[in-house]
Amino acid sequence: MSRNWIEFPRVEGETSKQAHADLPNGSYEREIGRDGFFGPAAHIYHKHPPTGWIKFEGPLRPRAFDAVGTLANCEPYKFVPLLSNSSCRIEIWHTPHAMPMLARNADGDLLFFVHEGAGDLYCDFGHLPYRDGDYILLPRGTMWRLEPSAPTTILRIEATNGSYKLPERGILGPHAIFDPAALETPKLDEAFKSQREGEWQVSVKRRGQMSLITYPFNPLDAIGWKGNLSVVKLNWRDIRPVMSHRYHIPPSVHSTFVADRFVVCTFVPRPIESDPGALKVPFFHSNDDFDEVIFYHAGEFFSRDNIKPGMMTFHPNGFTHGPHPKAFAAGAKGTKTMTDEVAVMIDTRDPLDMSVEAEATEVKTYAESWIVK
Numbered sequence: 001m002s003r004n005w006i007e008f009p010r011v012e013g014e015t016s017k018q019a020h021a022d023l024p025n026g027s028y029e030r031e032i033g034r035d036g037f038f039g040p041a042a043h044i045y046h047k048h049p050p051t052g053w054i055k056f057e058g059p060l061r062p063r064a065f066d067a068v069g070t071l072a073n074c075e076p077y078k079f080v081p082l083l084s085n086s087s088c089r090i091e092i093w094h095t096p097h098a099m100p101m102l103a104r105n106a107d108g109d110l111l112f113f114v115h116e117g118a119g120d121l122y123c124d125f126g127h128l129p130y131r132d133g134d135y136i137l138l139p140r141g142t143m144w145r146l147e148p149s150a151p152t153t154i155l156r157i158e159a160t161n162g163s164y165k166l167p168e169r170g171i172l173g174p175h176a177i178f179d180p181a182a183l184e185t186p187k188l189d190e191a192f193k194s195q196r197e198g199e200w201q202v203s204v205k206r207r208g209q210m211s212l213i214t215y216p217f218n219p220l221d222a223i224g225w226k227g228n229l230s231v232v233k234l235n236w237r238d239i240r241p242v243m244s245h246r247y248h249i250p251p252s253v254h255s256t257f258v259a260d261r262f263v264v265c266t267f268v269p270r271p272i273e274s275d276p277g278a279l280k281v282p283f284f285h286s287n288d289d290f291d292e293v294i295f296y297h298a299g300e301f302f303s304r305d306n307i308k309p310g311m312m313t314f315h316p317n318g319f320t321h322g323p324h325p326k327a328f329a330a331g332a333k334g335t336k337t338m339t340d341e342v343a344v345m346i347d348t349r350d351p352l353d354m355s356v357e358a359e360a361t362e363v364k365t366y367a368e369s370w371i372v373k
């Protein structure tokens, strides 16, 4: 396969010199891009808003649903599937009490994002306390269990048959976005050593099927470990977002973990662009090689109406999306100086399927929320 894209910036008609800034008077900029903001892209300057549709028909449409709301119909400890494809499974999970057994995922690395709750993780590598806003990355095959001190809701993202790595830092240098020293690892501390002895079971998931292994002792019995593979934890509060006061940087700059066929980005509070000509809200775009998912954790979501924490939006590729009319108008006025949203974005290279559980909590009028009333 060739990596040799056709490379040329051409200019036709009336355009801006710089993407996302100083647009021709009264125009709406739409970015058509490949390779998730890294490939060739064009900016088209339109007379009308690219999201100014009046009707959506057929299976393709922007979708929103209450991810946390799906838990209401499910028993504790059950992972509720939300969206999936062959390389990525996105699920939500609630556990009010300590897990009665250990778990192990043989299907790929697991990434947890703690939406609510606090407690302790015990795993092969030791003990690690957790709180809301933590990412916990469990390498494939790790044995683990949680002991919540407060009922815990977790967004679970499986890199099916794959692994998570850190994004390239490029010219930002190795300490940008978050210092790798901020990644915490478990400790073989007193809490780890004083776990219950006796019989323990490990529930193993392989190829989506569950098996049970029973030990007459507690297999979390490490007296030491060494190496460069471990469970790691990162809280969003340790992420220092990159921004430009003159240019709205694409969401790829917020990449936190990168899997083989998808990327996980974190939106955290940051100043809003201050240059008078710079766009103050996400630009209209068709990210044509990727499906885009956002899980809303906390704050006010400046580009979305009627979205509350715990909800998820799913924008399959194939249409342009961008700020809602009200958010676009507020951005143009430029009264807000900081964003206060915390959200997890998952962009997948392959199309995602939505579960029946997610569909049951879908906001069916979401596609219409762009219509100017």
Ligand SMILES: [Fe+2]
Binding pocket: 285, 287, 292, 315, 321
């Ligand atoms: Fe997008």
